[in-house]
Amino acid sequence: xxxxxxxxxxxxxxxxxxxxxxxxxxxxxxxxxxxxxxxxxxxxxxxxxxxxxxxxxxxxxxxxxxxxxxxxxxxxxxxxxxxxxxxxxxxxxxxxxxxxxxxxxxxxxxxxxxxxxxxxxxxxxxxxxxxxxxxxxxxxxxxxxxxxxxxxxxxxxxxxxxxxxxxxxxxxxxxxxxxxxxxxxxxxxxxxxxxxxxxxxxxxxxxxxxxxxxxxxxxxxxxxxxxxxxxxxxxxxxxxxxxxxxxxxxxxxxxxxxxxxxxxxxxxxxxxxxxxxxxxxxxxxxxxxxxxxxxxxxxxxxxxxxxxxxxxxxxxxxxxxxxxxxxxxxxxxxxxxxxxxxxxxxxxxxxxxxxxxxxxxxxxxxxxxxxxxxxxxxxxxxxxxxxxxxxxxxxxxxxxxxxxxxxxxxxxxxxxxxxxxxxxxxxxxxxxxxxxxxxxxxxxxxxxxxxxxxxxxxxxxxxxxxxxxxxxxxxxxxxxxxxxxxxxxxxxxxxxxxxxxxxxxxxxxxxxxxxxxxxxxxxxxxxxxxxxxxxxxxxxxxxxxxxxxxxxxxxxxxxxxxxxxxxxxxxxxxxxxxxxxxxxxxxxxxxxxxxxxxxxxxxxxxxxxxxxxxxxxxxxxxxxxx
Amino acid sequence: xxxxxxxxxxxxxxxxxxxxxxxxxxxxxxxxxxxxxxxxxxxxxxxxxxxxxxxxxxxxxxxxxxxxxxxxxxxxxxxxxxxxxxxxxxxxxxxxxxxxxxxxxxxxxxxxxxxxxxxxxxxxxxxxxxxxxxxxxxxxxxxxxxxxxxxxxxxxxxxxxxxxxxxxxxxxxxxxxxx
Numbered sequence: 001x002x003x004x005x006x007x008x009x010x011x012x013x014x015x016x017x018x019x020x021x022x023x024x025x026x027x028x029x030x031x032x033x034x035x036x037x038x039x040x041x042x043x044x045x046x047x048x049x050x051x052x053x054x055x056x057x058x059x060x061x062x063x064x065x066x067x068x069x070x071x072x073x074x075x076x077x078x079x080x081x082x083x084x085x086x087x088x089x090x091x092x093x094x095x096x097x098x099x100x101x102x103x104x105x106x107x108x109x110x111x112x113x114x115x116x117x118x119x120x121x122x123x124x125x126x127x128x129x130x131x132x133x134x135x136x137x138x139x140x141x142x143x144x145x146x147x148x149x150x151x152x153x154x155x156x157x158x159x160x161x162x163x164x165x166x167x168x169x170x171x172x173x174x175x176x177x178x179x180x181x182x183x184x185x186x187x188x189x190x191x192x193x194x195x196x197x198x199x200x201x202x203x204x205x206x207x208x209x210x211x212x213x214x215x216x217x218x219x220x221x222x223x224x225x226x227x228x229x230x231x232x233x234x235x236x237x238x239x240x241x242x243x244x245x246x247x248x249x250x251x252x253x254x255x256x257x258x259x260x261x262x263x264x265x266x267x268x269x270x271x272x273x274x275x276x277x278x279x280x281x282x283x284x285x286x287x288x289x290x291x292x293x294x295x296x297x298x299x300x301x302x303x304x305x306x307x308x309x310x311x312x313x314x315x316x317x318x319x320x321x322x323x324x325x326x327x328x329x330x331x332x333x334x335x336x337x338x339x340x341x342x343x344x345x346x347x348x349x350x351x352x353x354x355x356x357x358x359x360x361x362x363x364x365x366x367x368x369x370x371x372x373x374x375x376x377x378x379x380x381x382x383x384x385x386x387x388x389x390x391x392x393x394x395x396x397x398x399x400x401x402x403x404x405x406x407x408x409x410x411x412x413x414x415x416x417x418x419x420x421x422x423x424x425x426x427x428x429x430x431x432x433x434x435x436x437x438x439x440x441x442x443x444x445x446x447x448x449x450x451x452x453x454x455x456x457x458x459x460x461x462x463x464x465x466x467x468x469x470x471x472x473x474x475x476x477x478x479x480x481x482x483x484x485x486x487x488x489x490x491x492x493x494x495x496x497x498x499x500x501x502x503x504x505x506x507x508x509x510x511x512x513x514x515x516x517x518x519x520x521x522x523x524x525x526x527x528x529x530x531x532x533x534x535x536x537x538x539x540x541x542x543x544x545x546x547x548x549x550x551x552x553x554x555x556x557x558x559x560x561x562x563x564x565x566x567x568x569x570x571x572x573x574x575x576x577x578x579x580x581x582x583x584x585x586x587x588x589x590x591x592x593x594x595x596x597x598x599x600x601x602x603x604x605x606x607x608x609x610x611x612x613x614x615x616x617x618x619x620x621x622x623x624x625x626x
Numbered sequence: 627x628x629x630x631x632x633x634x635x636x637x638x639x640x641x642x643x644x645x646x647x648x649x650x651x652x653x654x655x656x657x658x659x660x661x662x663x664x665x666x667x668x669x670x671x672x673x674x675x676x677x678x679x680x681x682x683x684x685x686x687x688x689x690x691x692x693x694x695x696x697x698x699x700x701x702x703x704x705x706x707x708x709x710x711x712x713x714x715x716x717x718x719x720x721x722x723x724x725x726x727x728x729x730x731x732x733x734x735x736x737x738x739x740x741x742x743x744x745x746x747x748x749x750x751x752x753x754x755x756x757x758x759x760x761x762x763x764x765x766x767x768x769x770x771x772x773x774x775x776x777x778x779x780x781x782x783x784x785x786x787x788x789x790x791x792x793x794x795x796x797x798x799x800x801x802x803x804x805x
Binding site: 554555556557558559560561 | 638639640641665666667668669670702
């Protein structure tokens with residue numbers, strides 16, 4: 001490991017650690033924090049980092065992962081319901097924005113193929129910035145958020161034909177076509193280039209179908225096999241392999257890697273491994289996305305901005321202004337309502353990471369000269385930095401006005417895991433609890449770390465997810481923030497206590513109800529303030545004991561009463577003994593023996609002066625004189 | 627024409643009762659009689675409504691046999707009334723399934739007959755205290771028969787217990803016969 005690499009790593013990590021929490025606390029959001037950190041360490045200010053482009057290529061994998069995670073949270077049925085916004089709003093956005101920017105370009109005296117290239121390029125927005133910012137605000141599932149998402153998804157698709165059309169525009173413009181070099185980031189340089197067009201199309205469709213079929217039918221067996229190995233990191237490896245593999249395949253056939261992994265994510269959204277996948281990919285996604293934002297910030301050419309402040313400023317204003325106007329009108333036209341339309345317009349009014357790719361390719365094709373593409377690059381980067389600020393303006397100044405007008409917040413359209421109950425452990429014990437709750441109409445999100453169990457339950461249509469409930473990220477993915485109850489039914493004492501500690505620490509609002517596997521486990525739960533616990537053998541042992549009493553000639557009801565009396569004493573004694581369990585061991589042992597003796601004598605005494613006896617005394621005497 | 631008789635027996639502590647054990651034995655295996663020990667069927671007080679309603683429909687006479695606890699029935703029989711005599715089944719809109727059936731209360735009391743007089747320590751007569759049972763029957767369109775009552779059961783000799791058992795058997799037999 002070279003010293004330079006370590007130095008770079010230290011710089012990037014340090015910048016993030018310093019800038020992001022500050023930005024977040026100041027209410028600016030993490031994205032702006034990363035971007036500012038990038039600007040500071042970038043060549044224009046401190047010049048601490050070397051080749052920003054290389055880092056950016058690695059970091060773009062974060063965008064790919066983000067789309068995978070977004071896909072995981074979207075069911076195919078929901079995606080199908082969004083087809084209207086994606087095709088309608090999405091295509092309208094690209095067409096009208098491109099037309100507006102092209103028009104401005106023509107006015108500025110650009111040749112029409114050049115103006116059109118610029119127009120198509122700037123129609124793209126930043127998936128990374130928008131989705132991260134909206135997710136941070138928790139508005140991704142609202143109507144405005146969904147409109148943003150639909151448009152971004154359409155752009156991901158649209159970039160493919162745009163990349164295809166650029167060489168053709170270059171030919172018309174009479175430039176020398178240095179074919180296709182700058183697209184390695186988003187992969188137009190397809191391995192299929194030598195094939196006839198129909199074969200290329202067929203291979204492309206084939207690749208997408210293959211991704212869907214393999215993820216849907218085949219991957220579950222891989223996950224199951226790997227999960228059975230009980231090596232947690234192997235599952236992470238497989239998750240990353242899926243993302244990387246799909247991304248690579250999409251590159252191969254010239255599709256957007258982000259689009260491919262998005263599709264894989266959507267297919268896997270139905271799988272019982274969804275929460276674990278999400279939890280495994282999430283940290284990598286977060287890291288790489290942060291790196292990506294830093295790289296964008298570092299790539300901002302402040303020298304150029306300082307040299308031509310007027311030009312850059314007017315480009316940024318023009319870019320943001322045109323996009324904002326088009327988006328606002330589209331939002332109103334598609335009846336999003338004024339509040340959502342403004343969110344929609346503020347969120348998407350910037351250039352995106354695709355812009356850098358398209359500008360680079362335009363340059364290589366000879367379509368765009370550096371004096372056109374360099375200021376545009378700077379303007380795009382600046383517009384991306386402006387987005388978090390625009391969203392803050394929207395939050396603080398614009399939305400409050402609408403909050404008064406619209407009485408109720410828009411309902412969450414995206415199906416989220418808002419079950420009120422999370423059940424950890426779906427084995428011999430937990431499944432009974434889970435089925436009882438489901439039979440009575442309560443939504444339960446089930447987590448279990450036995451892949452066979454999860455697989456089997458899945459076959460019977462029960463929703464359970466593979467995952468280790470002692471991980472905070474997995475609990476968050478399962479909706480712990482919004483749930484009310486947490487039922488801990490795992491069979492391992494140490495694991496159970498680990499989970500209880502974690503839940504109490506991370507999600508203190510959750511009420512915990514726990515299974516205790518033995519007395520000592522019960523004491524530990526009491527010590528942690530968990531009073532809603534049941535010893536897992538007590539109930540069935542008492543049931544069987546009742547049957548034995550009946551077999552010995554007790555009438556049924558008498559046996560039940562005797563059992564209930566015993567249960568009361570038993571539960572009371574556990575709570576009393578718990579106070580001594582942690583203290584002096586000798587005291588505990590003598591207490592335990594004493595309790596056993598107490599139990600015996602009290603039970604005998606209870607039977608002797610059983611209140612049933614007094615029922616016979618009923619109605620033998622009139623009221624006493626007072 | 628023979629009637630089918632359903633005896634619903636409710637006693638939470640039969641192991642302490644001489645008289646009810648004897649009454650129970652006396653009517654065992656009688657032709658046309660179904661004897662149902664409710665505390666044995668439902669020891670946790672969870673009554674199976676469907677089964678109980680089906681049984682009601684299959685019989686013409688219903689006997690509530692129980693000790694007269696606190697001027698009423700033991701808890702399980704009250705629970706049985708609460709859940710089995712449903713709206714739409716026993717009363718209310720469309721609740722005519724029990725119309726025309728007959729009801730008999732067969733009771734044992736600890737106190738002597740004199741206690742159940744205006745002047746006695748229980749201050750009301752048995753017919754007055756049984757008003758809820760009579761009215762329950764009335765609301766369901768059922769005829770409430772003259773109750774079968776054994777007072778002062780703790781003071782009974784073994785012979786008297788057997789005598790009462792035979793009298794009870796005769797009363798049930800008469801109901802089966804349609805009287």
